[in-house]
Amino acid sequence: MSEIIAIAKKFLPQETITNIQEYGSGNINNTFLVTTDSAEEPYYILQRLNTKVFSKPELVMDNICLVSEHIIGKLSPNDCWRIPRILLTENRQHHYLDSQGCFWRAMSFIDNALCLETVQNLEQAQEIGYGLGMFHRLISDLPVHQLGDTLPGFHITPSYLKNYYQVQKTVSIASSVEVNYGFNFIKERAKSVGVLETAKAQGILPIRPIHGDPKINNILLERDSKKAVAMIDLDTVKPGLIHYDLGDCLRSGCNLSGEETPNWEQVKFDTEIAREILQGYLAIAQDFLTDYDYQYFYDGIRLIAFELGLRFFTDYLAGNLYFKTDYPEHNLIRALVQFKLTESIENQQAIIRKIIFS
Ligand code: ADP
Ligand code: GN1
Ligand code: MG
Numbered sequence: 001m002s003e004i005i006a007i008a009k010k011f012l013p014q015e016t017i018t019n020i021q022e023y024g025s026g027n028i029n030n031t032f033l034v035t036t037d038s039a040e041e042p043y044y045i046l047q048r049l050n051t052k053v054f055s056k057p058e059l060v061m062d063n064i065c066l067v068s069e070h071i072i073g074k075l076s077p078n079d080c081w082r083i084p085r086i087l088l089t090e091n092r093q094h095h096y097l098d099s100q101g102c103f104w105r106a107m108s109f110i111d112n113a114l115c116l117e118t119v120q121n122l123e124q125a126q127e128i129g130y131g132l133g134m135f136h137r138l139i140s141d142l143p144v145h146q147l148g149d150t151l152p153g154f155h156i157t158p159s160y161l162k163n164y165y166q167v168q169k170t171v172s173i174a175s176s177v178e179v180n181y182g183f184n185f186i187k188e189r190a191k192s193v194g195v196l197e198t199a200k201a202q203g204i205l206p207i208r209p210i211h212g213d214p215k216i217n218n219i220l221l222e223r224d225s226k227k228a229v230a231m232i233d234l235d236t237v238k239p240g241l242i243h244y245d246l247g248d249c250l251r252s253g254c255n256l257s258g259e260e261t262p263n264w265e266q267v268k269f270d271t272e273i274a275r276e277i278l279q280g281y282l283a284i285a286q287d288f289l290t291d292y293d294y295q296y297f298y299d300g301i302r303l304i305a306f307e308l309g310l311r312f313f314t315d316y317l318a319g320n321l322y323f324k325t326d327y328p329e330h331n332l333i334r335a336l337v338q339f340k341l342t343e344s345i346e347n348q349q350a351i352i353r354k355i356i357f358s
């Protein structure tokens with residue numbers, strides 16, 4: 001821990017650090033909560049960025065700084081929306097490279113906020129949707145060409161399918177009920193993976209700045225007011241389709257068992273929660289949406305759940321190289337959770353479409 005304290009000091013040279021502990025449940029980076037003896041601002045977030053995933057970490061930080069400045073410039077003093085402040089080192093760098101070449105960054109802590117793993121009630125669902133809508137609105141006028149692509153291929157479902165075929169060819173995995181379920185599930189849906197990319201290529205859906213990873217635990221709700229107040233985890237802010245974002249928000253919010261449940265067979269997509277998330281989102285986002293956007297929302301919801309299942313399944317086959325895991329079959333079970341969720345979305349297509357257009 002003393003090495004991590006020394007790294008935290010690069011960003012907080014004046015502070016007395018009293019504690020550092022691992023924090024949060026992110027699947028990609030290593031996150032630490034830094035406690036200082038400061039009365040005004042006791043907490044900070046320190047993160048070791050996963051450079052196996054983000055091969056251009058400076059670009060990630062450039063994007064985050066750009067987006068943060070853009071948002072700060074648009075907020076008025078009365079707005080309760082918050083954005084983590086990126087800390088600079090004494091050399092005014094937005095990151096620090098340690099002696100082993102690990103890439104570290106630090107930011108202010110959004111305090112007094114709830115970070116949900118599962119939605120507990122309809123009010124929270126509305127706020128989650130509102131938070132995503134607010135974020136989209138705040139970044140909607142940021143010219144996309146100013147944003148770098150921090151993760152090429154991210155959310156391009158046909159590319160994930162191609163990668164899956166390649167991995168499948170090179171590995172031999174013991175057959176089991178779960179593995180066979182996964183293989184069959186993907187096979188039956190392989191033809192439909194191009195729906196969003198085709199619409200994008202045809203110019204039907206515009207490229208906009210997006211968050212990229214707006215699962216519910218990246219949207220923070222203020223503890224007292226219960227209002228959405230911040231979006232964190234801005235590593236994947238990049239040009240893309242808002243459908244990826246809305247899909248990700250709904251697939252994470254409407255699975256009340258949570259994406260880490262071992263009871264994958266019981267997973268369902270809750271349409272009441274979906275209604276609230278969509279209502280919250282549309283209350284603030286409808287001004288910049290087109291008719292085509294609405295037409296493809298259902299596809300986005302279904303596809304992002306399937307895509308995440310495909311990504312977890314492929315990572316399991318490849319030997320768990322991308323997502324952090326706690327046990328060897330972790331990614332397999334996570335994949336089946338997303339596949340069951342996809343099935344539940346498909347079975348409720350008519351209801352979901354009705355909610356979107358109501
Ligand atoms: P990952 O990319 O691994 O998901 P995140 O950036 O989402 O990493 O951080 C992991 C967790 O740390 C979050 O789910 C949240 O609980 C917490 N966290 C991260 N940044 C902040 C912040 N600025 N303020 C409050 N909590 C944060
Ligand atoms: C990862 O970083 P985290 O845990 O918020 C992943 C997302 C997945 C999510 C599933 C950069 O998000 O795409 O939807 O896990 N992020 C990246 O929990 O791959
Ligand atoms: Mg996260």
